[in-house]
Amino acid sequence: MNTAIITPVLEPVKAPPGFVARQGELDDQTKVTIIAVLVACALILPFVLGDYRLFQATQVLIFAVAILGLNLLTGYNGQISVGHSAFMAMGAYGTVILTSQFGVPYWLAIPISGLICLVFGFLFGFPALRLQGFYLALATFSLAVALPQMLRYKGIEQWTGGVQGLFMDKPNPPAFLPVSPDQWIYFLTFFATIALFWAAWNLVNGPIGRAIIALRDHEVAGEVMGIRASMVKSLTFGISGLYTGIAGGLSALSIQFVAPDSFQMFLSVTLLVGAVVGGVATIWGAFLGALFVVYVPNISESISGDATWAVYGAFLLFIIYVMPNGMAGGLEDLYRKLRKRSAKAQTGT
Amino acid sequence: MTIMNRRTVLTGFASVGAAALTAPYVKAASPSEILLGQTMPYSGPASAYADWGRAEVAYFEMLNAQGGINGRKVRLISVDDALSPPKTVEQTRRLVEKDRVLALFGSLGTSPNSAIHRYVNQKGVPHLFLASGASKWADPENFPWTMGWLPDYPTEAINYAQYIMKNDPAGTAAVIYQNDDGGRDYYEGFKKGFGDQLEKYLVAEQTFEATDPTVDAQISNMARSGATYLFMIGQPKTMAQIIRGAYDSGWRPNLMINAPSASVSGTLEPAGLDKATGIMSAAYVKDPTDETWADDPGFLEWSEFMDEWFPKGRKSDVNTVYGYSQAQTMEQVLRQCGDDLSRENIMAQAANLRDLALPMLLPGITINTAPDDFRPIEQMRLQRFNGTKWELTEDA
Numbered sequence: 146m147n148t149a150i151i152t153p154v155l156e157p158v159k160a161p162p163g164f165v166a167r168q169g170e171l172d173d174q175t176k177v178t179i180i181a182v183l184v185a186c187a188l189i190l191p192f193v194l195g196d197y198r199l200f201q202a203t204q205v206l207i208f209a210v211a212i213l214g215l216n217l218l219t220g221y222n223g224q225i226s227v228g229h230s231a232f233m234a235m236g237a238y239g240t241v242i243l244t245s246q247f248g249v250p251y252w253l254a255i256p257i258s259g260l261i262c263l264v265f266g267f268l269f270g271f272p273a274l275r276l277q278g279f280y281l282a283l284a285t286f287s288l289a290v291a292l293p294q295m296l297r298y299k300g301i302e303q304w305t306g307g308v309q310g311l312f313m314d315k316p317n318p319p320a321f322l323p324v325s326p327d328q329w330i331y332f333l334t335f336f337a338t339i340a341l342f343w344a345a346w347n348l349v350n351g352p353i354g355r356a357i358i359a360l361r362d363h364e365v366a367g368e369v370m371g372i373r374a375s376m377v378k379s380l381t382f383g384i385s386g387l388y389t390g391i392a393g394g395l396s397a398l399s400i401q402f403v404a405p406d407s408f409q410m411f412l413s414v415t416l417l418v419g420a421v422v423g424g425v426a427t428i429w430g431a432f433l434g435a436l437f438v439v440y441v442p443n444i445s446e447s448i449s450g451d452a453t454w455a456v457y458g459a460f461l462l463f464i465i466y467v468m469p470n471g472m473a474g475g476l477e478d479l480y481r482k483l484r485k486r487s488a489k490a491q492t493g494t
Numbered sequence: 495m496t497i498m499n500r501r502t503v504l505t506g507f508a509s510v511g512a513a514a515l516t517a518p519y520v521k522a523a524s525p526s527e528i529l530l531g532q533t534m535p536y537s538g539p540a541s542a543y544a545d546w547g548r549a550e551v552a553y554f555e556m557l558n559a560q561g562g563i564n565g566r567k568v569r570l571i572s573v574d575d576a577l578s579p580p581k582t583v584e585q586t587r588r589l590v591e592k593d594r595v596l597a598l599f600g601s602l603g604t605s606p607n608s609a610i611h612r613y614v615n616q617k618g619v620p621h622l623f624l625a626s627g628a629s630k631w632a633d634p635e636n637f638p639w640t641m642g643w644l645p646d647y648p649t650e651a652i653n654y655a656q657y658i659m660k661n662d663p664a665g666t667a668a669v670i671y672q673n674d675d676g677g678r679d680y681y682e683g684f685k686k687g688f689g690d691q692l693e694k695y696l697v698a699e700q701t702f703e704a705t706d707p708t709v710d711a712q713i714s715n716m717a718r719s720g721a722t723y724l725f726m727i728g729q730p731k732t733m734a735q736i737i738r739g740a741y742d743s744g745w746r747p748n749l750m751i752n753a754p755s756a757s758v759s760g761t762l763e764p765a766g767l768d769k770a771t772g773i774m775s776a777a778y779v780k781d782p783t784d785e786t787w788a789d790d791p792g793f794l795e796w797s798e799f800m801d802e803w804f805p806k807g808r809k810s811d812v813n814t815v816y817g818y819s820q821a822q823t824m825e826q827v828l829r830q831c832g833d834d835l836s837r838e839n840i841m842a843q844a845a846n847l848r849d850l851a852l853p854m855l856l857p858g859i860t861i862n863t864a865p866d867d868f869r870p871i872e873q874m875r876l877q878r879f880n881g882t883k884w885e886l887t888e889d890a
Contacts, residue, residue, distance in 0.1 A: 197591035204584065299673070308675055310579070310605055312612065400580050402609040407579045411538065443588075446574060453574060454537055 187335055191328040200399065201439060203331045206338045207395045208435035212419040213345055213428065214388025219417070220426035221349055222381040223361030225278065227413045228285030231292040232262050232386045234408035236393025238296065241313045241403050242304055251316050252333070255394035259387045266386025270379035289413045293405035310404025313397055330399050337395060341388060346428050348384070357381050358426075389416075422464050424471025433472040437464070528563070528828060528835065530554075530570045530599045531589030533606060538576030543602055545807045546625055547572045549817030550600055552804040553825075563828045570821075571595060577602070579609035586610045590619050597622055597840050599824050600643075600817070604628045607640075615639045620840045622827070623820050623870070629679060632868040634845070641844055641868045643820055645778060647676055647752075648683025653776045653874050654725050654750045655687025658695060668698035668721035668747065670712055670736060672728030677701070680727040680752055697721050702732060709735055717745035725750040730761040737765035737773065749773040753874075762879060771881040776874035779815050780854050784883065792853030819852045823861060823870060826850055856886065 191199055215229050239258030243249040249257065269288070276284050296305045305311065318329035348354050356377050359367035368374050397403050415438050423434025437460075445456035468475025534547035551572050558567045571593055575582040582601070589595045597620035601607055604626045611630075614621040615637050623643035624631055631642030658665050669684055671677035681699070688695045698719035700712035709732060716724065717740070724747040726736050733755045740747060749772065755761050756775035780787045787793035796818055800809050807814045828835075830843040847870065850861040861870045877884040 195591055197587045200584065200587050204580075308605070310608055312608075396580060400583050400609065401612065402579055402583070404579050404605040404608065406577060406603075406605040407609075409539070409578065411576070411578075450536075450574075 205435045206334045209432045211389045211392035212434045213431035214385045216420045218385035225282040226285040228288035230408045230412035231288040232389035233393035236390030237397035237403045240394035240397045241311045258394045259391040262390025263383045263387040267383030270382025289410045296405040313401045424473030427473040430473030528568045529595045531595035533575035533601045535577040536574035540577040546813040546817040549814040550821040553821035556803045582606035645871045647679035651680045651683030652687035665722040666697045667723040668716040669725045670700040673701040713739040723748045727752045734765035741769040778874045795853045
């Protein structure tokens with residue numbers, strides 16, 4: 146399929162012999178070490194955190210996946226969406242309906258719901274192709290405001306539960322594992338997150354990823370190079386929907402309840418905030434963005450109960466001013482500066 | 495510096511040791527403080543309800559200034575969930591698992607409370623006096639840790655049916671309701687109110703959709719039945735159409751309207767005050783804007799509380815009345831608990847309220863619960879619109 150939509154013009158550019166990593170860039174070994182340490186920490190977390198903290202950590206992972214999905218579309222492909230709460234709703238409702246009404250096991254229901262979102266996103270992407278910038282944002286906006294209302298519709302109430310929403314049973318861990326249900330949900334979410342982040346990293350660093358980015362940077366030039374813009378853009382929409390849909394399914398698993406009120410328009414904005422604050426067009430920025438959207442509202446509330454969202458806004462402004470490339474970009478800049486300083490200190494003495 | 499550190503560490507160890515020695519709930523109900531928690535929509539589309547929670551927080555502050563309950567201070571941790579169920583779950587878990595509240599009290603909204611319904615019942619955390627009118631909160635058999643507070647829709651509807659049976663045994667009734675969860679709840683309650691005499695009294699029933707532009711056909715269908723009473727349930731816009739239609743068609747039954755739509759400015763004025771005169775509705779709290787209560791001791795007590803402890807709240811906002819009354823209900827439960835502040839005893843006392851009259855409840859309305867009765871407010875009083883304002887009828 147790759148070759149059908151992208152001509153081989155976009156072969157990966159091999160580093161010339163003797164190529165040295167840009168100064169300040171992490172070398173591969175350091176990266177692997179950092180990732181290994183993070184993964185080790187993540188695996189220990191469930192055994193040191195209390196239930197509430199663990200639940201929050203699970204929420205961070207879920208938001209990371211959802212934000213990554215939006216980032217693939219908005220950051221890498223330049224298509225703005227303020228309707229991703231709808232994909233999250235579809236993923237969540239799909240999972241609950243499949244498990245509670247069709248007896249599908251949850252570990253299968255989540256990927257199936259994700260695939261439904263993929264197809265829906267792909268189909269939505271086609272007409273949306275004609276829309277650029279603000280117009281696309283409006284089209285996706287309509288999705289976000291319409292879906293919660295449609296979920297309340299009486300005709301489909303027997304499946305969606307209408308305004309009352311739907312419950313889901315807490316998934317029990319397999320008998321041979323000595324973990325609690327909360328820990329089990331965390332591990333499931335964690336491994337799903339790792340797999341999805343790994344897949345996204347491969348995607349954006351492969352030929353399709355370069356096509357996605359090329360269309361964002363200069364669509365006409367991209368098409369001249371043989372990229373089928375309609376196909377790639379719709380596909381990006383679909384993949385983005387898949388990620389956010391899976392995040393929705395995981396959230397249903399951890400909350401065990403879905404209702405139209407769970408997926409209001411504001412959730413879309415939250416995802417967008419996470420994508421921008423974390424770092425547009427970065428993979429691990431999605432994780433930083435998720436940390437922001439989960440923890441900063443709580444921190445704001447503890448600072449001022451009366452002006453929670455004013456404090457939140459101040460945090461947001463601060464990050465945007467201090468780290469114009471998002472938290473991921475900001476941390477990279479910081480690392481580079483430190484490297485330079487230490488290099489200077491060495492040569493200076 | 496080192497001494498400081500060592501002292502901090504020692505204090506830490508001492509408190510951990512003390513905590514480990516005592517029962518799990520004791521942190522929430524230490525000798526000096528009782529911790530309660532709730533979620534409220536302080537932000538988001540439902541933030542109009544925020545003063546409900548703020549009034550409750552202010553009420554406990556007042557209690558503490560007066561010496562607390564049985565010598566203990568009561569602290570209500572009221573946190574924002576923006577009426578978003580996932581956030582409610584997160585915040586509630588924080589309250590239960592991190593802040594270790596003794597009980598949840600007055601969390602607002604049907605969806606948010608639904609989201610934590612199972613969780614609190616699995617954990618065995620009292621989930622008391624919710625700010626939601628759904629009927630499912632009164633299910634002691636399956637959800638022994640949850641208890642509502644507001645009279646639910648069926649309870650309200652029963653009042654209308656019983657009024658007709660008591661005051662006009664020869665009368666007949668028609669009912670028209672908006673075809674949604676709330677509407678059906680009312681309709682079922684109304685039918686239940688007639689008991690085995692349903693067929694004698696109820697002679698016509700119609701529904702409408704919230705999106706219907708007119709309800710003329712339904713009105714003429716009901717007029718043909720010749721019913722002498724019309725109970726109507728639904729959004730204010732359609733209610734105004736029905737009031738006008740029933741009057742203009744010459745049918746002119748005795749009208750009854752569900753409480754949430756019984757707004758003078760929202761429903762009766764658009765319908766025409768002359769056409770709405772005589773309409774009845776149920777109520778259970780004193781309307782703070784009604785001059786009838788200007789010299790009422792209960793009203794003055796509330797008014798004083800508002801002036802001194804919650805000056806930021808608007809006195810015209812009935813939500814502050816609900817919050818005030820709910821907090822007083824909780825106060826009574828804690829007083830009855832005495833020194834046994836276990837979660838089991840809190841539920842036992844919540845299900846053991848007898849004839850509790852509160853300053854802002856209408857005269858004659860009391861709160862009663864029992865182990866098999868998780869509906870604190872079941873009575874309502876009927877009021878009649880006299881052309882300018884609501885007047886209570888004699889019967890409770």
